[in-house]
Amino acid sequence: METPVFVKNDPWLQPFEESIRARISHYQNKLNYIHDIFGDLYHMAAGFDYYGLHDEGDAYRLREWAPNATKIFLTGDFSQWKCNDRYQFIKKDNGNWEIYISKSVLKHGDLFKLHVFWEGGDGLRLPSYVQRVVQDPQTKIFSAQVWHVENEFQWEDEGFKPQINPLLIYEGHVGMSSEDEKVSSYSEFKSHVLPRIIKAGYTTIQLMAIQEHPYYGSFGYHVSNFFAVSSRFGTPEELKDLINEAHKNGIAVIMDMVHSHAVKNEVEGLGRFDGTVYQYFHDGAKGEHPAWDSKCFNYGKTEVLQFLLSNCRYWMEEFHFDGFRFDGVTSMLYVHHGLEYSFSSYADYYNGTEDMDAITYLTMANQLIHHINPHAITIAEDMSGMPGLADTIEHGGVGFNYRLSMGVPDFWIKMIKEKSDEHWNVGQMFHELSQHRFGEKTIAYAESHDQALVGDKTIFFRLVDKEMYDKMDLASESLIIDRGLALHKMIRLVTLATAYGGYLNFMGNEFGHPEWIDFPREGNGWSHKYARRQWSLMENPNLKFKFLSNFDKAMIDKAKSAYLVNNQPCYGVNINEADQVMCFKRGDFYFVFNFSPTNSYTDYGIFTDAGKYKIILSTDNPDFGGFGNVDESLIYYAQRMPFNNNQFQLKLYIPARTAFVMERIPPIRVH
16 A cells, blocks of 8 residues: 555654554455445445335335344334234344335324334334434424325426535524524525525535434434434425525535434434344443443444445435534544543554544545535534544545634633733734644634533623623623624634635624523523524614624625635734734735734734735724724735835734735736
8 A cells, every 4th residue: 555645745644654554444444345245335325225114105115124123013003002913024134124014004194113122121112214203292202204295395406516615604503593482494494594694695504403303402413313304393395495495596505414423312212222232332331422421333333334324325315415514523533532632742643542443434424425426515523633534535534525623713712711802812823723734624613503502602792791781782882892893803804814625603603692502491491592593683773783794794705705715825924922913815815913902003014915905804894893994995005125125015004903804906917
């Protein structure tokens, strides 16, 4: 085997080449094994066609994999929810079971379950590949539901391709997207939220909590039924309609994919499905996630690989998802799950704690996804920084298109909590924001849903706190609000401007959504008061939230049409820690930040290329809640430096707590 390309590109990886080769060999050996059995990954990932409930003309066929089971019965209203020999499964080869049920017995909308028996016990279960699960509003019990609509959904998105230059993600949760205190629906999201996303300029929606989960407050991260669209938000056709409408408007839709663990629930989920704890999961302590109170998949089992890979193919082909943001990837990469582990050197990635089976699964998932759709988007939620994770499989990487830049929001929260802004170090700031692995794209973000949950605070809430409640009207004057508005815009602009591939915003954070997210639970009286989005605050012309929304739209529009196009390198130009002034360059664009809370600078010299420049975006614009101290109508001419005629500079007025973007005006060509 030749030295992997991503190792050649990073000489510091050479001492660990043997470990990297071992990981690649593990993947290739498993891939060859699968090819010998199934032909290729794509055919292997057709588990949802073989298992689960399927229309066979006059009857429904249901297949299940339960190698430890001794008997399985189909139960429902048709059997008075009792075991009846007429509805007993037939045992087939390799632990598979099968039953055919007449459509005169089982009809669209009917509820059903499996009653599984094993040596020494039995229990009610939902099919592992079940595609529709509903919860009784009174008893709160989940059941499988026959879902066979007469008219197949008609897609209108042929040939759709995501816009990835740059990738601008709007992270959303359907259930909490309404202003009303309720669980919202796919249809309501399509009607009320999708138009806002289109207007805001984002190119991609990342939908959370799509896979069915028993507890609403888990944010969708404790999945029970991996092939089922969460019915609390509507029907499968309504989700398809939402995705179809997004595609018609040029917006890609990716899904939060949770394959890092599964909920422990037995009746609703896969826990002890056939009486064993090790059918889908590791046996013993390895099968228990120590931090998430959930089950850990055994990625070394071929049947588990088929289940998870089929899940990827199903969501792409059945619902036209454009890709996935894989949750909890760090937990998958290492046997210690990354818990209380400091990744301080390359040796920490290659010390025998890698989970080779899990990494092989992730590599296969990326290969399959990009085989189905070469334009698909895959993002790894990884805080460890494992080299090669977002490099191509051909280069020896794991194959993700992007990794989340998870250290950035932690950096911002730490800065805001621990230091007054007169002590913010712009050198440290530029280093944290601009460091990226060569050849591996990242998704930058100042905050996501994680920072908006109870127990934490969004950036704007941390900056202004209680002043948010009575000082956000236009008539009120508040230095705290002025500071919060200024820093919120600057933090988001510098985060986006240093992005290396893409940028993410969580629903509502673009306009400084107040307070936190708290899902209905016993501790709050099952209230939806904080599990919603107050769009009216942004739309109220008498409130200052509109300023942040206006700025976000302008920032996103310019990123899309100008300074993030083609992902040009980011170079530091002036990083003056004493003055708290930072300037960096991307192509023909210069980004100027003055984080000083008190010092405004006149005729401040910024190194540039020769030419003339104009300001294309300023946080000080009155439309964005600024004071209008920066004259955006001026044309700035670069001047030769004294004593060095080969260097040029701009002399700028940079007010305190202000940032702006300058573009070099192309010279007029004379023919």
